[in-house]
Amino acid sequence: MTDLAMNNKTTVKRPSLAVNIAGIHLKNPVMPASGTFGYGEEYAPYLDLERIGAIVTKGLSLRPKAGNPTPRIAETISGMLNAIGLQNVGIDDFIKFKLPFLREVNTPVIVNFFGNTLDEYGEVAARLADLPEVAGLELNISCPNVKQGGIVFGTDPKAAAEVVSLVRSRSQKPLIVKLTPNVTDITVIARAVEEAGADALCCINTITGMAVDIKTRKARLANRTGGLSGPAIRPIAVRMVHQVVQAVKIPVIGVGGIVRAADALEFLIVGAKAVQVGTANFVDPAAMLGIVEGIEQFCIEEGIGDIGELIGSLQL
Amino acid sequence: MKNFKTIVLSNQEISSGYYRMRILAPGFGKVGKPGQFIMFRVQTSLPPLLRRPFGIFRTGFLPADCEGQPPKEYLEILYKVVGRGTTIMSGLHEGDRVEVLGPLGRGFDLGVAGNDKILVGGGIGLVPLYMLAQELVKSSRVRLLIGGKRRDDIIMVTEFERLGVNTHIATEDGSLGEEGFVTRVLERKLQKYPRAEVFACGPMPMLEAVQRLCAAENVPLQVSLEALMACGVGACLGCVVKGAGHSEQNPQYLCTCKEGPVFRAERLDWSKLTDEEGTCEGCKS
Numbered sequence: 195m196t197d198l199a200m201n202n203k204t205t206v207k208r209p210s211l212a213v214n215i216a217g218i219h220l221k222n223p224v225m226p227a228s229g230t231f232g233y234g235e236e237y238a239p240y241l242d243l244e245r246i247g248a249i250v251t252k253g254l255s256l257r258p259k260a261g262n263p264t265p266r267i268a269e270t271i272s273g274m275l276n277a278i279g280l281q282n283v284g285i286d287d288f289i290k291f292k293l294p295f296l297r298e299v300n301t302p303v304i305v306n307f308f309g310n311t312l313d314e315y316g317e318v319a320a321r322l323a324d325l326p327e328v329a330g331l332e333l334n335i336s337c338p339n340v341k342q343g344g345i346v347f348g349t350d351p352k353a354a355a356e357v358v359s360l361v362r363s364r365s366q367k368p369l370i371v372k373l374t375p376n377v378t379d380i381t382v383i384a385r386a387v388e389e390a391g392a393d394a395l396c397c398i399n400t401i402t403g404m405a406v407d408i409k410t411r412k413a414r415l416a417n418r419t420g421g422l423s424g425p426a427i428r429p430i431a432v433r434m435v436h437q438v439v440q441a442v443k444i445p446v447i448g449v450g451g452i453v454r455a456a457d458a459l460e461f462l463i464v465g466a467k468a469v470q471v472g473t474a475n476f477v478d479p480a481a482m483l484g485i486v487e488g489i490e491q492f493c494i495e496e497g498i499g500d501i502g503e504l505i506g507s508l509q510l
Numbered sequence: 511m512k513n514f515k516t517i518v519l520s521n522q523e524i525s526s527g528y529y530r531m532r533i534l535a536p537g538f539g540k541v542g543k544p545g546q547f548i549m550f551r552v553q554t555s556l557p558p559l560l561r562r563p564f565g566i567f568r569t570g571f572l573p574a575d576c577e578g579q580p581p582k583e584y585l586e587i588l589y590k591v592v593g594r595g596t597t598i599m600s601g602l603h604e605g606d607r608v609e610v611l612g613p614l615g616r617g618f619d620l621g622v623a624g625n626d627k628i629l630v631g632g633g634i635g636l637v638p639l640y641m642l643a644q645e646l647v648k649s650s651r652v653r654l655l656i657g658g659k660r661r662d663d664i665i666m667v668t669e670f671e672r673l674g675v676n677t678h679i680a681t682e683d684g685s686l687g688e689e690g691f692v693t694r695v696l697e698r699k700l701q702k703y704p705r706a707e708v709f710a711c712g713p714m715p716m717l718e719a720v721q722r723l724c725a726a727e728n729v730p731l732q733v734s735l736e737a738l739m740a741c742g743v744g745a746c747l748g749c750v751v752k753g754a755g756h757s758e759q760n761p762q763y764l765c766t767c768k769e770g771p772v773f774r775a776e777r778l779d780w781s782k783l784t785d786e787e788g789t790c791e792g793c794k795s
Contacts, residue, residue: 232745260761267748
C-alpha cells in the first residue's frame with residue numbers, strides 16, 4: 195500500500211489492485227482480450243504497457259495462418275462482427291520477431307494459442323512451455339470463425355476435456371482456457387475443463403452473429419457469420435461469468451463488451467478475478483488505462499483497500 | 511502517432527453530400543506526411559462504436575483568437591455522407607468534442623523530381639492527393655485527373671489549381687468536364703507523357719483500370735487504398751488486402767492501415783486484391 199497525497203490535509207490509502215490468476219501475479223486485473231491488441235507492440239505508442247495487468251497476444255498456431263477473406267469486419271448496433279479467421283504469424287516468427295519486444299516490458303505475457311488438430315494444440319503448448327517470457331497460456335477452444343482450431347473443441351465437453359488434458363501434459367505453465375458462449379450450458383463445459391486440469395477460465399469469447407447488406411443482399415462478412423463483440427454482448431457475458439463462477443472453483447477472467455471501469459466492476463462483482471478488454475481497444479487505444487484508473491477511483495470512493503474485497507461481492 | 515482529444519473548428523457542406531471538417535490539431539502538420547490518415551471518433555457518442563478512417567486533406571494554421579496566443583494549427587478531412595457514422599459527423603458544430611488518432615499509415619513516396627506526375631482521384635478519393643500535390647509541385651509538373659459520377663462529385667478543383675496543378679475533369683454523365691471515365695483521360699495522358707509517374711486514389715474498379723493502364727505502359731504507380739478497419743494500428747487485421755504472390759499456403763495479407771494505405775502497385779495482387787468489389791470505407795460508413 196502506498197500513500198496517495200490528495201492535498202495538504204488528508205492522505206488516501208491507494209488501494210491494492212493486484213490479483214493472482216493461477217500463479218500469474220497481475221498488478222491490476224485489467225488485460226486485453228486476445229486478438230484486439232496485436233502482439234502488444236502495436237499499442238505501445240498509445241499506452242504504457244507496464245500499467246496494465248497482463249498482455250494477451252493474438253491467437254497463435256504452429257504454422258502461419260492466412261485468415262479469412264474480406265470483408266472481415268462489420269459494425270452493428272453497439273458492437274462489431276468479425277471473422278478474421280485467426281490470421282497469425284505462426285510460432286517461429288512469434289518467437290523470432292514478436293517475443294523480443296515483449297521481453298523488455300515488465301508485464302506478464304499470456305499467449306493465446308490454438309491448433310488445427312489435437313496434436314497441434316499439444317505441439318504449440320510444448321513449444322511455449324520452455325519460454326521464460328511466457329507467463330501463462332490461454333487455450334483457445336472457442337473461435338467461432340474457423341472450422342478447425344476452435345469451436346469444435348469448445349462446444350463438446352468431452353472434446354474440450356481431451357484438449358485440455360493434452361495441453362496440461364505438455365506444459366507446466368499456468369493454463370487459462372477461453373470458453374465460447376455458443377453452447378446450451380456453459381457451466382457443463384466449464385466443469386469439464388476444470389476437471390481436465392485447467393488453472394483458470396476466461397469467458398466469454400464472441401457470440402456468433404450475422405448481418406446482411408439489404409441493397410446487395412449479401413452477408414456483410416465474406417465468412418457470412420462472425421463473432422459479435424462490444425457493449426452489445428456485455429449483459430450476456432456478465433450472466434455467463436456469474437454462472438461459471440458458481441460452477442467452478444478455479445479463477446475466472448471476465449470478458450465481453452467492457453468499455454469503461456463501471457463495466458469491468460460488474461464482472462468483478464459477479465466474481466471474475468480479472469477482466470479482459472477487447473473491442474474497446476479499437477475505439478480508444480488507451481481504454482485500459484482509463485479502466486484501471488476508474489477501478490482505483492471506485493475503490494477509493496467506496497473505501498475498498500484491496501480489490502479482493504470487491505471480487506465476488508454480489509449481493510444475493 | 512498520437513490520440514488527440516480535440517474540438518471541431520468548422521464543418522461545412524462543400525458540395526451536395528460532401529463535407530469539409532476542420533479539426534484543431536496542434537503539432538500535427540510537422541508529423542503528417544502526404545497519404546497518411548486518421549481514425550476519427552465523435553467523443554461523446556456511442557454509436558457509432560468504431561472510429562472511421564479518413565484521409566488527411568491538408569493541415570494549416572488559423573490566426574489566434576487573441577493576441578499573444580500561438581496560431582491555431584488544424585487538420586482538414588473531407589467526407590461524403592453515406593451511412594450512420596458520416597451522418598452523425600455531418601451534424602457536428604464548432605466546439606464539438608472529437609478524437610483523432612494519427613497520423614497513421616505509410617504515405618506516398620514522392621518519386622523522381624522533375625518527372626511528370628499524374629494524380630488520379632475518383633470522387634472523395636482525391637483527398638490524400640492534395641498534400642501530395644503540395645509537395646510534388648515544388649519540383650515537378652503535376653496534373654490532376656478527377657473523375658466522378660456527376661458534377662456534385664467533383665470537389666476542391668480550385669484548391670488544386672491554386673497550387674499550380676493542371677486539372678482535367680471527367681464525369682460519367684457529362685455534367686462537368688469530359689463525359690466518361692477518368693481512366694480514358696489517363697490513357698491519353700500516358701501516351702503524351704510516357705515518363706510520368708502516377709498516383710491514384712478512388713473506388714476499386716477505377717484503381718484496377720488505372721493499374722492495367724500503368725502496367726501496360728510500364729509507368730510507376732502508387733495507389734492509396736480504402737478499407738473497412740476497426741483499429742487503424744495493425745491489431746484487428748480487419749483491413750487486409752492480398753499482396754503479390756498471395757496463396758493459401760503462402761499468405762501475403764497486408765494491413766491497409768499499417769503497411770498502407772499507400773502501396774506501390776507491384777506489391778499487390780491485382781487479380782484478387784479483395785474478395786469483394788469495392789471496399790471503400792467512404793462508401794459504407
